[in-house]
Amino acid sequence: MKNSMEEKKQQPVVLLSAYGCEPDKGSEGGVGWNWALQLAKGAEVHVVTRKARRPSVEAYLKEHGLKNPRFIYVELPDWTLKYKTSTLGMNIYYMFWQLACWVKCRSLVEELGVDIAHHVSFMSLTRGSFVPFLGVKSVIGPIGGLQTVPKAAKPVMRSRIMESIRSMAVKFFRFNPVGFLTAWKADLLVMANGSNQKVMPKAIRDKAVTGLQIGTPIISARPCPELDGPIVFHWSGRFVDHKGLEILIRAVDDLKTNAPSVYRNIRVVVSGSGPLEKFYRKLINELGLAEAFEFLGWVTLAEMNAIWDRSHVFVFTSLRETTGMALQEAMMREVAPIVIDNGGPGEMVTEDSGIKVSGEDFQELVSHLADGMAALAEEPEKGIQMGIKARERALEYYSWDAVGSQMLGLYEALLDGRKPELT
Numbered sequence: 001m002k003n004s005m006e007e008k009k010q011q012p013v014v015l016l017s018a019y020g021c022e023p024d025k026g027s028e029g030g031v032g033w034n035w036a037l038q039l040a041k042g043a044e045v046h047v048v049t050r051k052a053r054r055p056s057v058e059a060y061l062k063e064h065g066l067k068n069p070r071f072i073y074v075e076l077p078d079w080t081l082k083y084k085t086s087t088l089g090m091n092i093y094y095m096f097w098q099l100a101c102w103v104k105c106r107s108l109v110e111e112l113g114v115d116i117a118h119h120v121s122f123m124s125l126t127r128g129s130f131v132p133f134l135g136v137k138s139v140i141g142p143i144g145g146l147q148t149v150p151k152a153a154k155p156v157m158r159s160r161i162m163e164s165i166r167s168m169a170v171k172f173f174r175f176n177p178v179g180f181l182t183a184w185k186a187d188l189l190v191m192a193n194g195s196n197q198k199v200m201p202k203a204i205r206d207k208a209v210t211g212l213q214i215g216t217p218i219i220s221a222r223p224c225p226e227l228d229g230p231i232v233f234h235w236s237g238r239f240v241d242h243k244g245l246e247i248l249i250r251a252v253d254d255l256k257t258n259a260p261s262v263y264r265n266i267r268v269v270v271s272g273s274g275p276l277e278k279f280y281r282k283l284i285n286e287l288g289l290a291e292a293f294e295f296l297g298w299v300t301l302a303e304m305n306a307i308w309d310r311s312h313v314f315v316f317t318s319l320r321e322t323t324g325m326a327l328q329e330a331m332m333r334e335v336a337p338i339v340i341d342n343g344g345p346g347e348m349v350t351e352d353s354g355i356k357v358s359g360e361d362f363q364e365l366v367s368h369l370a371d372g373m374a375a376l377a378e379e380p381e382k383g384i385q386m387g388i389k390a391r392e393r394a395l396e397y398y399s400w401d402a403v404g405s406q407m408l409g410l411y412e413a414l415l416d417g418r419k420p421e422l423t
Contacts, residue, residue, distance in 0.1 A: 038404025141190030144322025215400030239274030244317030
């Protein structure tokens, strides 16, 4: 009996809620899937996800001969799917999907011998979760989605009314009954960054740990690019206001005016697309910056790898980011990052592994970004050294292996009655 109890302690049974969970996917689907694989290295994992994921999940498990994690599929009636086309409809669908999961999982907790119920997807706490209401130890996170746009960057926001509503919702999170009740009931909250924890009432902050980011695959560093030609700055993402591409465009204009020699020696490679593409292209033409920019649209994996190979610096201007998967990849690729000092990116990048920019107002923010670009364009060797440090940091803290091991450590502490801490 003693041996069997020790074995159970080493291999806790985990019920993992992952609405998004699918192999070979990015965003939420990739997050849920990678957490399932990582946690299965030290726990018996049963994943609750949508039935729509089943074909790809079962094919992967069969191809790789995996028996852990196991999957439980929950789906609402087919007629409800037509209401998922809008943001509001999707949120309502998700709420009822979670209710169906709770009904399904109540009986499974005892049947499976579940020790911990853990919610990983969606990452946003404002939508709540059913896992704290199953009668076992519960974990929520890593939690994101509670960052707000810094004051200095607000002039680039086109949808200011919606952004103001979102900011108010974050500020007054405690009045969100769904999110607050979930947070209050959970045993452990794992926050992706400090910005998310600051909005929590003290009673909830006391049972939260901060600093566990979403992981990234371990990939090879890109070869060191040539330093005797143009210095290539890479930007990647959707063309929407809160991704901050306009700040980069304004910074390049600042260089053209105040540091023309630097301007002539840089190239800005932009990969991505989105609703503001025409606006950004028009702005670049009006400012006379077309010679400095190269727009590539959405690219294939092979094309993206080629971009990384020639990039000296990655500029990440996202204004309210939990983590930033592109930023993590840049760091893993050994590309020096320049980031807006807000949310997750501001905590991920250190003084020796990149450049963080901020400002009291919009013009100062733009000017500081231009200064950071000029510093790495004039001393590209400095950028190479920062890239080396960035990769070291990514490997230590932000690889899937690293974050998976950290989470299993939190499980162990929670089940042992110790205060969970990240080291």
